[in-house]
Amino acid sequence: MTEEGADESVIRRDRFSGGPARSFLSSLAADERIFEADLAVDRAHVVMLAEQGIVDADTAGEILTALDAIEVDGHSSLPAGEDVHEAIETAVIEQVGADGGKMHTARSRNDEVATCIRYRLREDVLRALEATLALRASLLEVAEAHAETIMPGYTHLQPAQPTTVAHWACSYESAVRRDTERLLEAYGRINRSPLGGAAFAGTPFSIDRERTAQLLGFEGVVENSMDAASSRDFLLETTGALSTLATTLSGLAEDLVIFANRGFVALSDDYSSTSSIMPQKVNPDTLELVRAVAGDAAAGVQGLSTTLKGLPRAYNRDLQRATPHAWETVDAVSEATRVTAGAVATATWDEEALAAEAGAGFSTATGVADALAAGGLPFRTAHELVASAAENGADYAALEAAAEDVLGEPLEAHVDPAAVKSALDPAESVASRDSQGGPAPSAVADQLESATAALAADEESVEALEASLEGARETLREEVNGYA
Structure with a gap:
């Protein structure tokens, strides 16, 4: 390169190294959530590059050792960067030298971030699934204890027909069971690896995408490289499923708020609060917040779908603003589900008050x-x-x-x-209402039997998914130890 050309190169680098928009462009702080995911993706990619002979074993070992040190130091110790991916690569180069940049061979930040999001979202969805299982178990415990507890049933909030607490509880268990199914189905579509799609048009290097998918615990790859780098429909599907769950929770919370108002149920002090001025008050505050989370989740769906609407293929920086909608929704709905499970499990039903009002x-x-x-x-x-x-x-x-x-x-x-x-x-x-699905104790017994079996099956499914991820983490660590 001529001296003039060198000067031009410096000028171009300077153009993109500062300015008032740098902080606006950077996602480094928000990327703390995917810090561990990025390290896992880096490790799997480097192991694959070494296995394919694209990077020599010694260089791979140096890079992997640096990644271990970066993990110990934590996200807060990363150098400044446009995002966590760039910052980690910079930290590796600072430790290894220029060869550290070989870790980015045959990939782009586009497929890298898509993989990190899926990697982390799997864990978040599993936590949400665990919360739905706990809520279903709480509802079934209530149903078993109150199969013959008569209560008023309402339509339009007007007395309609007598039913039982068990029938009411089973009705919500059925709904939450479907919410579990939706999240499990979404998980299956999250659990595909985009890594190796590169910027969007693939790579000329002889990479093994199935290998990195295996090392990261994915069930397979998102085959089309453009789709792999740019699609975020898995985020929209997951956020939509969470919003549906939040809507179920809001109805359950509203019922309990009304029942508490009418003296049918008493919430535990752990899920209530009192007034700052009225000492006799016992307010169902936690359930009111659960009820409100449905609005947060709906906003997440709206924000995400609006951000994704009309985006051209392939990668667009808009996607940086899309992911937080999913993170915020999964956090809020998972917490609301856990709180609802606890409120249901610890509530006390006034059988006399319920029976007196049933007719x-x-x-x-x-x-x-x-x-x-x-x-x-x-x-x-x-x-x-x-x-x-x-x-x-x-x-x-x-x-x-x-x-x-x-x-x-x-x-x-x-x-x-x-x-x-x-x-x-x-x-x-x-x-007398002993038809299938009805409130008669005999009909509820059948519902409890099928619901208990479904819960056990879903618990097994979630445990298997968790074991699969843990197995992948152990395998990746073993492979890394072979180099680092």
């Missing part, structure tokens, strides 16, 4: 109409008769008077009085 508002009216229909009346006629009786009182005498008005003959002409009187009793009304 309020003539909540057994539907059961009475069903009994009349079973006796041969068209259901719509039975519905009219019971509605007429409801205007004058929810008892047998009111039904008899309504029968004379609506049918022009005694109620006994169409139905056994004992069947009607049984239907008027909330406990008997619940016991």
Whole structure:
């Protein structure tokens, strides 16, 4: 290079080494979250380069030793840089010399960061999954303890039909089970390695992408190199699944807040607070915050989808602003799920208060109409008769008077009085609803059996995923020790 050319090179470097936009461009502080992930990705890549003969074993050993030292020193000791990837590479070069730059052979920060995000997100999703499993276990414990605890059921917040605490708890367990399924399915699509896609157009070096995927515990690779470097649909899917979970939590939290207001349930002091001025208050503050997390999660989905909308292939710097939406959502929803699990597990149900309110508002009216229909009346006629009786009182005498008005003959002409009187009793009304998925204790027993089996299966799945990642970490460490 001529002296003039050398001067031009210095000028170009200076152009991109400072200025007021440097701090705006830098993600180094935010990248602390993926510091450990980046080190793992660096190690796997260097091991693969050595195995492929792209970097000699001695140089690989020096780089890997430097990475170990950088890990010990921690993120806070990294030199200034545009991001954690650049800072780590700079720290390696400071220790090893120019050969340290060989660690970046056959890759780009584009595929590197995509891999780091997936690597870290797997762990975060596993923590979220563990929280859903704990919540499901808490709900099933409540259901088992309260299979025969009668409670009022509502639609539009109006007394509707009597049910049981177990039936209520199982309804939420079913919803959280689907939330678990969605996160497990999202995990499967997260768990693919983009490493080796380079900037977006692949590399001329004879790399082994399957090998780095194996060393990092991924199930395979994102095959197309452009897709590998640029796609963030896995973030959107995961954030969407978390938002759905948060919506489930918000409904559960709202129910408990209302039940606490009506004296049906008492929350543990660990999940309540008091007023700064009113000493008698026991406020369901934790559940109110759980309820609010649904808004945070929805904002995460909106922020992420808006950032990703209309981005051209391949890498765009907008993606730097996309990932924090996912981190914030997974943290908030995971914590809210754990708190909800604890609140459910430690709450105390007032069985007497629940039973006393179970029949309020003539909540057994539907059961009475069903009994009349079973006796041969068209259901719509039975519905009219019971509605007429409801205007004058929810008892047998009111039904008899309504029968004379609506049918022009005694109620006994169409139905056994004992069947009607049984239907008027909330406990008997619940016991009669033994169809699949119903609130009768026998139907709830079946639900508990299937829910317990599903929980055990999902626990096994999560444990297997965690064991797979731990096995990959051990394998990578063994391979690194062979060089470092």
